[in-house]
């Protein structure tokens with residue numbers, strides 16, 4: 001089979017660019033090689049594009065499609081709900097059922113509020129942490145992403161020459177147009193460094209600590225042993241609220257997210273992405289006395305589309321699909337894929353770190369040791385990995401250029417075998433070009 005071609009996607013993006021800025025509706029869909037793709041449909045582990053290519057998809061909707069593309073159960077639930085009504089601007093029974101499911105599943109969840117995107121519920125979390133403590137500053141970590149809004153899009157992937165010293169990082173804006181005053185309520189720290197976090201919290205003036213409990217926007221990094229436990233203890237001792245951003249890790253590392261996997265229960269946590277297999281549902285969850293502040297203490301949380309019944313029907317069906325069997329079966333396949341990628345790269349003589357979790361892992365080229373924080377992973381060979389991602393795409397396997405691989409329950413053994421054959425070929429092709 002010859003290399004796949006993507007000319008019709010390029011033409012369609014150019015055409016759409018007459019009406020849509022850059023032809024795409026999210027920054028994170030632009031800039032990829034050979035250019036953004038235009039898809040006609042998705043099924044199971046596959047996406048089909050306007051050039052007629054069938055691609056094995058490891059974007060999985062940026063992590064959302066944990067049950068694969070177009071699962072029957074989710075489709076049926078959505079169709080049934082559409083026939084009952086679309087938006088009530090009032091409550092519907094299904095949202096209480098959905099909230100109960102999450103409370104039973106997520107260790108920290110005694111109470112829930114639904115929103116529509118991860119960015120939005122991150123805002124709710126920040127407001128709540130400030131309101132409850134009466135303090136102003138939120139602590140975030142280099143390389144962690146909590147949405148695209150002005151007051152939190154800082155130091156998500158900063159250039160190291162702009163990021164200040166490692167022991168005193170300065171906030172670096174993620175976008176043009178962010179006023180520096182927006183960072184006034186933030187402090188940025190390196191992740192996975194418990195003594196430094198403990199020392200900072202001990203000053204007693206931090207409202208909340210917001211962190212990805214496993215760093216999955218940069219790498220797929222585990223917390224150092226004792227880090228989450230230590231962070232929780234230091235938060236308790238200093239009257240600070242601990243919030244886990246489980247937008248990627250939720251419903252992917254375990255049914256109850258990273259907090260279940262690592263056995264550390266934060267005060268509050270936020271979820272989106274895989275919660276509803278591609279439908280716009282997000283949630284903030286936590287201890288009842290904290291989340292109840294949204295109804296008792298004048299902490300405003302709103303949204304026309306919150307708990308949109310069709311999306312909530314998709315959420316309930318998705319949660320029903322996230323069984324112990326799913327995690328065992330899909331997880332075993334994902335682990336086999338991860339191990340196979342590691343072996344294939346080693347066979348081709350490529351220095352790389354392949355690390356993470358069964359249903360989400362990360363590949364960074366050029367690192368001989370597993371990275372433990374943003375500054376360590378920032379040294380990876382991104383151009384080399386982009387060349388590898390393009391070599392995969394031309395052979396029908398679509399992975400994120402930033403190194404993440406998301407696996408769904410639809411990536412069966414045959415798909416994993418087909419992927420690994422392509423990985424071996426692509427690794428042999430790019431190995432000679434790497435430094």
Ligand SMILES: Cc1ncc(COP(=O)(O)O)c(C=O)c1O
Nearest residue numbers: 117118119145146147247248272
């Ligand atoms: C950890 C994390 N938090 C928050 C967000 C923002 O979520 P959304 O894109 O739904 O606004 C993302 C998105 O990638 C994320 O990875």
